[in-house]
Amino acid sequence: MRALLLSLSFIATLFAMSLSLGACASSKKGSALAAADSAAIAAAVNAKIDSIKFAEEQAYAPNVDAAHESFIRAQEMELRGEKALANVFWQHAAESDTKNRFLAFKLAEIMMARGADSAALVQAQHAQTLKGRATASQLGILAHLYVKDGRADSARKYFNAALDSSRYQDMTLLYDYSLFLEAIQDAKELVRIYDLLLPQVNYMPSLFQRQLKLLLDLGKDSAVVELFEKGHEATGDKKMLLQMVQGLVFQKRMKEAQAIVDTLTESTEDDESMVVLLMSSLAESNKRDSAYALLKKKYSVDQVRTPLLANFLGQYENVYGDYDSAKVHLKYAAENIADQRIYVTGAYHTLSAIAFKEKKIKDAVRYAEKADSAAMGGDKASLALTYGLAGMYPKAYKMLDSVIAVWDKWTPMEGIADSASMMRMKMDVERNRRQFRNVYARLLSAEAQEIWQKDIGDPARIKKSMALRERADEFYKDLASKDSSDLQTRVLRAMNLERLERYDEAFAIFEYVLRFEKTSIDRAEVLNYYGYTLIDLNRSPEELDKGIAMVDKALLMEQGGEPSEAYLDSRAWGFYRKGKFEDALTVMKLIKSPHFDDDYVYWEHMAAIYEALGMKTETKAAYKKLKKLQPHHPAVKKYFNKK
Incomplete structure (x- = not known):
């Protein structure tokens, strides 16, 4: 083209020069060029221009045969692995057919592979200006080159055009676009692209985690x-289904x-x-009945039977009073849960509690010892x-004395006294010291109450x-002196202290405790x-x-509308x-629990x-019952001595 312009310029110069010469001649002869001469000159100039254009077009005319031959040879070389030689033939094919869109882009691709990104x-x-259908790969080349040139808007434009052309089925394009989006930190668009890419890579774990983090x-x-749902549907991975359920529960989509x-029917x-x-x-949503029903169905009907589910089922059965079934499931759980000692310990605890309810004291102790062993x-x-x-108070005290002695003699290990782990250890030790002293005190109080209740009239x-x-x-x-918050x-x-008849000391403590509105203690109690x-x-x-008002408050605090019979x-x-007899x-007639039949205080009141x-007949029957429970009770002596 540059040659054509030079040629045209040259012709124009020649034409101007001819006009000048003609003018000189004319002035000498005193006459102008004839119209025929002017036409002849113009025709000569145009002919020269046409010949130059033809020469230029011939120079750049496609040599289709040469291009085709080079195209074939290039493909052959690529099949043989002769990449360098293949590139020579690709370049020759492009030069032989300069208006071929495919070959032009192939040449751009070769340049890009060589690192000549600008060229x-x-x-x-x-x-891109040449005629022909724009393919996804061609548009992708432009997108990649614009990325390297730092022109993000153009890169985004051609990535989207390329993906549209491939109907978003080109996995490589999708992945490269995702890398581009990561670089420019377009999270929203990246989520869309990952959503398209993940099914094509069968929810590859690394890509899945990246999408999960973005969301x-x-x-x-x-x-x-939805991501976990799609992942499970595509892969059948139960872990994804589990995480989906976790997400639904978190969102309260119960x-x-x-x-x-x-739908679960396997014991995995x-x-x-x-x-x-x-x-x-x-259960946490106060739907304990629903939780129990779910467990029973999954375990008994759907056959989702594992030791851990047996444990939970047994615990619920204990709460609902189905003790025979609870014992079966808890024993199975305790003997088969392999690596979760806390559940084994809990199963044995509940078995011990059931044994106590059934007055099987030896079994209760045996299960408690198994719980300690599991722990x-x-x-x-x-x-x-x-x-x-x-x-078995002597046995309990002996064990507690031994344990307390161990914790009281504990000293920090040398070399790590200032470490964070040592501080945690010290806290654990102090907690154990307090726990065992608290248990000791409660057992002493329990034994004292047991001894006294057997005969409250016996001075010894x-x-x-x-x-x-x-x-x-x-x-x-x-x-209490070492922890004011307890x-x-x-x-x-x-x-x-109240049992020791040190009433004012006891009342002072009660008053102090009741000043705290929000505590873990049972305020009603x-x-x-x-x-x-x-x-x-x-x-x-x-x-x-004051006492009556306190009891009334306690009754109002009872949950579920059923007042405690002890409070009644x-x-x-x-x-x-x-x-007010x-x-x-x-009020006394509202008490129906059989537990009160052996409660001497209840009969004392009645x-x-x-x-x-x-009511003489009822009075006599009540005192007889009281005498049976407490033969030396002062009220019994007074009543029968009076008679």
């Missing part, structure tokens, strides 16, 4: 669930989660985890309490009981205990009214102290109320 971009831009960072919780769990670890997850979530000796506190419940028993309580108070006092220990000490003590002492009208007994005794009897109402 490759110029070549690709030229190739989590963007806060797209629902999309996370119906969808349950619909998935309802992942199936087990999904059942446990949904069961736990239902590798880390359940000594519970074992000591079990010995106490079984009346009373003396022994008081001695045990004094020792228990030493533990409680020490524990309100539960303060409550236990106050109750123990404290109110009832303190209130009943004031009612029973009946030291003044003011204290009596306290309220009835308040009516009795106020002289009819009201007292009405006898006093019947006697105050002049």
